[in-house]
Amino acid sequence: MHESLSDVAARFRIPRLAEIAPNDPRFALVEFIVAADDFSQQALWSMWQEGITWDSDTTRTTVGLGILIGRNVTVEVRFARLNGHMVMFYNGNSDLVDHGMVSTFVEDVRKIGLAARPGSTPAGKTDATNFHTCVAHCATR
Numbered sequence: 001m002h003e004s005l006s007d008v009a010a011r012f013r014i015p016r017l018a019e020i021a022p023n024d025p026r027f028a029l030v031e032f033i034v035a036a037d038d039f040s041q042q043a044l045w046s047m048w049q050e051g052i053t054w055d056s057d058t059t060r061t062t063v064g065l066g067i068l069i070g071r072n073v074t075v076e077v078r079f080a081r082l083n084g085h086m087v088m089f090y091n092g093n094s095d096l097v098d099h100g101m102v103s104t105f106v107e108d109v110r111k112i113g114l115a116a117r118p119g120s121t122p123a124g125k126t127d128a129t130n131f132h133t134c135v136a137h138c139a140t141r
Contacts, residue, residue: 004070014064014072017105021112024061026079028116029086032134033106033125037091040128041078052135055081062093065101073098075105082138088123 021027036044045054057079065073074094080087088109092102110122126133 012072013067014062014074016064017108017112020061020063021109026057026086026088027109027112030079030088030109030113030123031085032082032087032137033109033123034087034089034128034131034134035091035126036089036128036131037093041089044128044131048131048135052138053081053083057081063105065098065105068096068098068101071096073101075102082135085138087134087138 017027034041034044045056048054059079061077062074063077065075067073072094073096074092075090076093078089080089090102090106092099106125110125113123114120124134124137
């Protein structure tokens, strides 16, 4: 008997945000969210490291977003503190990326931060091209 792609993918399920976030306090501390792959994050660090304090966390976390057409849809998450502010970098890194799922993930992370810090503003979000908005946020608070 041959297994379908969905059956195989289900056996290799990747933990979801709801399973990871309660055990990882960094998600609740996120003040800014940046869409950037490894290369972009490294280029940003190279460009901005002398203008701000940049403390990278080398831990990478893969978060499952769901299964689409029998394939796991995932994002890779990395964290850094910029001038003491928690910034989350993320990148859809699976073979198949559903941008709607990724957008929902970003909004869910923002909700985690709001729940952890009542009365705070939602985490800002940007991409590597507009990273200066993240730097401005981290420099003024």
